[in-house]
Amino acid sequence: MPTPDPQRFARAWADAWNAHDVEAVLAHFHDDVVFTSPVAARVQPETGGVVHGKAALRAYWNAALPLIPDLHFEVLGVYAGESTLVLHYRNQGGGLVNEVLRFDNALVAEGHGTYLVEPD
Template sequence: MASVILSIADARRLAEDWIAAWNARDLERILSHYAEDVVFFSPSVVTRYGEPTGMLRGKHALREHFRRGLETFGANVQFTIMDVLSGVNGYTVYYSRESGAAVVDTVVVDMLGKGVQVHAHYRAT
């Protein structure tokens, strides 16, 4: 895959749609942002499943993880974009949650703009 610097406009478009999907609690729309073979790293994987690597592999595993998240937080889920940064083959979205926690997700994308590797980082309130 050739390296491409994602434009800030494209990065913002992807991030805004992803945030809107979470705020709408639309699991299929959320998942549309990920490749089938996505590798996802998050502290929530450790706390929710006791998986010490913090890693999930594949869209099927991510579907279950996000389904549980939506089930747990339900109508309270509300993400707000604070900033979006573009980079080589990806972007970073800095956002806040309804709890006031700050989150940074760094997403490496494939040629279709689908996340193939994601690293989530949290700052609790």
């Protein structure tokens, strides 16, 4: 399956996050999306870091966003694969993150927030 235009998607995604507009971000996701993130595991421990469905993703992001009032993402690179985009970005704290997104009919069916692990 084809992916959406990588650069256009990355701009819209970053603009929505930087505006703290959860509904604009969610517009890119399937109703039955599966999303994993270590942040979800911290904010909503009962998820074990795995969020199922758009409604649960909305609840997670709406719970997390007030904890990060200065949230800001700077896209550093966009990588395209078959039905997959990887958005490499720097967050407000300077952390490096990759968002791995698998698409089905131009909507995100599966997403994974991955964070740089510094060497010991």
